[in-house]
Amino acid sequence: MDRVALKRTSIYELIKTRDFPAPVKIQRASRWVDIEISDWIRVQMSKR
Incomplete structure (x- = not known):
């Protein structure tokens, strides 16, 4: 969240639309x- 300046909800919404890398699950x-x-x-920087 700190590196990309997005909140958890925004990250997971982007994952759903395949616009953000999916996480690797390690246990939970x-x-x-x-x-x-x-x-x-x-x-993202190249889109500016």
Whole structure:
């Protein structure tokens, strides 16, 4: 949430529409692959 400046609800809405990388589930926790988030940020920056 801190890296992408989005709230949890917004992140999960973007995941539903496949506009944000899906998390990897580790037991009950959700974790994201760092390179996937970095790539997503780069794409968002290129849209500016």
